Amino acid sequence: MPDDAAGESAAPGRTIRMRDVARAAGVSTMTVSRALSSPEKVSEEVRRRVEAAVSAIGYVPNRLAGNLSSSRSDVVGLIVPSLENSLFSSTIQGIATVLRRNGYQLMVADCGYSQADEEALIAAFLEQRVAGLVLHNTSHSPRAREMIRRAGVPVVENGTLVDDPLDMVVSYSNEGAARAMTLHLARLGYRRLGFVCLPTATNDRSVARQRGYRAALREAGLPLDPALMLEMPPGLGAGAEAVVRLAEEPGRADAIFFAGDVMAIGALFECQRRGWAVPGRVGIAAFDDFELLGHTVPTVTTLRLPRLEIGRRSAQVLLDRIQGRSTGKLVVDLKFEIIHREST
Amino acid sequence: MPDDAAGESAAPGRTIRMRDVARAAGVSTMTVSRALSSPEKVSEEVRRRVEAAVSAIGYVPNRLAGNLSSSRSDVVGLIVPSLENSLFSSTIQGIATVLRRNGYQLMVADCGYSQADEEALIAAFLEQRVAGLVLHNTSHSPRAREMIRRAGVPVVENGTLVDDPLDMVVSYSNEGAARAMTLHLARLGYRRLGFVCLPTATNDRSVARQRGYRAALREAGLPLDPALMLEMPPGLGAGAEAVVRLAEEPGRADAIFFAGDVMAIGALFECQRRGWAVPGRVGIAAFDDFELLGHTVPTVTTLRLPRLEIGRRSAQVLLDRIQGRSTGKLVVDLKFEIIHREST
DNA sequence: TTGTACGCGTTATCAG
């Protein structure tokens, strides 16, 4: 077969189908299909002819057709509250990497902390016939739960460990982490522990963290002072405002645990600006393992959370189910770790 | 038609097809199809019957089948160098939002700054028959270019303004931005301007920024001192190292322009650690508009880049092409802006 | 090892 097609310049006009490859290789489409998806079931000779034909005519398989025909799917859907929040980035990265290594693709969307939007997105993904779903949120509208149940798709939730998971869960304990950090601060001798978190109304994680803080105070025998607790919107500015509100008057908080987003960083900068010694005047602890927190002056005590690993494991357990290597509900509790640094 | 199906709890067993809806509504599948995708072409009466049937039996359309049948696609593919880098997050957000508002879904992948990986991902996306592609990188393997050309899919590149775009470009001028900032520093009276960027070998943007720096020095009549130029890997640590190498001995750089990633922040923290006054001992300028840079002490001079807008516009021009509202190559040059702050 | 017949679930086309 003369093959000057290497650098060929066919017009983007007509779609090339499997039958074109079949014709060029002198076999049936079925043989082409096999040569491409299970080369071992085809003779050496034929395999080479098919490969040659494929690259000669520049054939690109149509997975839509393949998936429709086999009633399978090689796409997984992911819904996070926000694509802009860098905290979710490592999880996304972990998921994408593991999926791709296994020949799956990832579809992403953000639901902006809204259950209604999440429901719409779940519907959209089910219409795409995703093989599985990863949801960051752990509370869902009844209709969403119902759609998922009826579709029978495997689901992984990974925002926090939940009591009644839809299906599988891969996460860490937000409550446990908040409790551990609070106890850590108490053990360091702080007595008036401020606590700042994101709005609990729309955020399961915040609720759990607040619960952990409260539990730790009880265990440590410290009083719960509502004046020391704040809910703030995300952002650096909120952190700055919070530290002022909680630590301006002498005799208020002697340390503040910022249980969300980048608030601790905003607070630290505000202290620098005002010349407040950290931890001299007020100790600061954060919740997330931004690389940044290890470089600031002073470096900031925080929790190391398994964000990347959550992504990887989520993808893995999902694939295990999709490919039939596992069944039934599953809860994977990944570890967190306290990183003690200069700010406390 | 008796309809007690509202809260029904069918087993996730059998797939519900359009014909099931058709039967329940007493019409043909074609009418169901029309009632769902162009309701105006169907009688009021029939439309309601179909809608009722759909929600009664819990029908979820199969887009794979629809796309296959109509030879269309409602999925767009996006390839970024890294999903973990928060700089890309706003762009992703912008793309996703505009796409979703128009009924399209987004598939994402990261190619880790490798052309070979990008090529593989492009192939994978073409197999999924994406309706369009958004690529952050602007240099591609010959095979990648060829595949794209033959597939005839619309493509938007958005890493930097390119000379010979594959198709459409939505970006800002990395060269122009670097030039503008360098001139800005010269105008402020700095004379020994250090320049730090990411490795130029694998990064188009870095090359362009370096070009801008050089051009600005010429224009300002300042000598180009190779000892003041550094290429560093991404990260806070690299910034810290760079500032020490360029500004430790008195008489070296009097200001440093960090043209990439978070290096400027790492440098600033290192200065704090060493007690170096910024800008007293050394001025610092950054390239990206991390919110953080407006909150540090001192706040950091930087460029405001239209990351979110790049995402939105990329999606828009792509949709315009996909839906036939435009043809031909297109270059959209979005503006950047210098934010002068305390660090210079 | 290879091929044939049929179906995957939808939409385009054209007739009524």
Add this chain to the structure above:
DNA sequence: CTGATAACGCGTACAA
């Protein structure tokens, strides 16, 4: 406005 019929491009199931 509605319906019958034929694709869309491929994989499953079986037969050769």
